Amino acid sequence: MKLLLITAVREFEKDVKSMLVHAGVQSFSYAPVKGYKDLSHEEVRENWFASSMQESESVLFLVFSPLNHVDSLLSTFHAFNEKQDSVSRIHVSVLQPDQII
Numbered sequence: 084m085k086l087l088l089i090t091a092v093r094e095f096e097k098d099v100k101s102m103l104v105h106a107g108v109q110s111f112s113y114a115p116v117k118g119y120k121d122l123s124h125e126e127v128r129e130n131w132f133a134s135s136m137q138e139s140e141s142v143l144f145l146v147f148s149p150l151n152h153v154d155s156l157l158s159t160f161h162a163f164n165e166k167q168d169s170v171s172r173i174h175v176s177v178l179q180p181d182q183i184i
Contacts, residue, residue: 085153086178089144089160092118092171096142098163099173103146106156111146139171153177 091099093115103111118141148156157175164172 086180087146088176091173093140102159106152113144116141116143
């Protein structure tokens with residue numbers, strides 16, 4: 084069993100849910116979160132809003148997944164990201180829990 088932490092902008096929420104269901108994930112949790120990005124290192128011409136920080140409406144998914152689903156999920160998320168014209172991506176971290184009760 085692996086724990087997947089998935090973050091995405093709110094606009095991708097339905098896409099992530101659909102990918103999880105199609106991969107055979109039977110249950111997961113998710114919650115709205117505020118994404119934060121420090122823009123202070125960008126040049127003013129690249130930062131349209133001239134702010135040193137950017138917040139975005141995002142979602143965080145917590146998924147306990149059997150090992151046999153993880154590779155297919157990662158491939159699906161990678162393919163989705165490759166098709167995007169925007170800077171936003173789906174981010175996934177895969178963790179190995181020490182104990183699951």
